[in-house]
Amino acid sequence: MFSGVDIDNCYNIAIKLASEAGEIIRTAIGKKKNVQTKISNVDLVTETDKQVEEFLKNGFKAHFPDHCFIGEESATAIDFTATPTWIVDPVDGTMNFVHSFPHTAVSIGFTVEKEVVLGIIYNPVLDKMFSAIKGRGAFCNGRKIEVSSVKELSQALIISEVGSNRAPEVMEQVYENFTNITQKAHGIRIIGSAALNMCSIASGEADGYFEYSLHCWDMAAGKVIVEEAGGIVIDPEGGPLDLMSRRVICASCPEIAQSLSKELRHLQMPRD
Ligand code: IPD
Numbered sequence: 721m722f723s724g725v726d727i728d729n730c731y732n733i734a735i736k737l738a739s740e741a742g743e744i745i746r747t748a749i750g751k752k753k754n755v756q757t758k759i760s761n762v763d764l765v766t767e768t769d770k771q772v773e774e775f776l777k778n779g780f781k782a783h784f785p786d787h788c789f790i791g792e793e794s795a796t797a798i799d800f801t802a803t804p805t806w807i808v809d810p811v812d813g814t815m816n817f818v819h820s821f822p823h824t825a826v827s828i829g830f831t832v833e834k835e836v837v838l839g840i841i842y843n844p845v846l847d848k849m850f851s852a853i854k855g856r857g858a859f860c861n862g863r864k865i866e867v868s869s870v871k872e873l874s875q876a877l878i879i880s881e882v883g884s885n886r887a888p889e890v891m892e893q894v895y896e897n898f899t900n901i902t903q904k905a906h907g908i909r910i911i912g913s914a915a916l917n918m919c920s921i922a923s924g925e926a927d928g929y930f931e932y933s934l935h936c937w938d939m940a941a942g943k944v945i946v947e948e949a950g951g952i953v954i955d956p957e958g959g960p961l962d963l964m965s966r967r968v969i970c971a972s973c974p975e976i977a978q979s980l981s982k983e984l985r986h987l988q989m990p991r992d
């Protein structure tokens with residue numbers, strides 16, 4: 721129980737809805753997509769993003785009429801309160817989805833008193849269901865997952881993203897950080913889904929991840945999954961993560977998180 725919330729019931733409903741949402745994505749990924757653009761010509765949305773969000777919004781409202789809902793495709797001014805809240809990205813990795821690149825996922829975070837206590841990230845193409853409840857460990861398809869034992873940036877595989885913001889000052893900072901971290905780390909990867917990047921840290925497949933232009937729905941579920949797998953999720957300047965701050969570092973251990981924090985040039989994003 722978290723402040724009177726029956727977390728097991730929330731988990732069971734969210735897993736069921738994530739599986740059904742995944743079925744919608746799995747069916748649609750092989751078909752022709754109707755693609756529109758949002759803040760830039762590489763910030764994409766499809767009818768599937770909207771359909772999955774509607775499906776999840778209605779599903780959570782039907783089961784939990786007192787809870788709040790924040791979703792990527794319907795959010796306007798975000799009012800994030802202590803009330804139990806579902807924070808949803810219906811399709812994280814829309815660019816991948818559009819190209820049928822199989823790294824795309826539905827991401828469902830659940831907060832109580834502004835703390836993420838439940839996270840579910842489902843990649844329906846590869847059929848990988850990641851989940852965590854605060855205090856109970858992190859799992860992939862029911863099997864417990866853990867972060868890697870890598871402790872040094874020089875030995876670490878780091879993930880980051882170019883994102884979908886093409887403002888010159890943002891691009892400059894992204895490439896400056898890529899150049900620096902490429903020289904300091906073992907390797908660097910771009911995969912195209914913030915939520916799945918966090919699952920890679922939680923699974924021990926990679927050791928650190930940073931990004932500056934993302935949103936609360938990209939990282940809410942991943943936060944608790946990484947933490948429950950033994951990792952750390954912080955603000956890039958070293959303090960606690962602020963879900964609405966549009967930026968994140970997560971890592972297998974504090975040493976790598978702090979090394980990234982020290983090496984990166986930070987950018988302040990307009991808040992969610
Ligand atoms: C995007 C993906 C991408 C990340 C962007 C996100 P979307 O989410 O997670 O990897 O770089 O910051 O906005 O638009 O595919 O839901």
Ligand code: CA
Nearest residue numbers: 792809811812
């Ligand atoms: Ca999305």
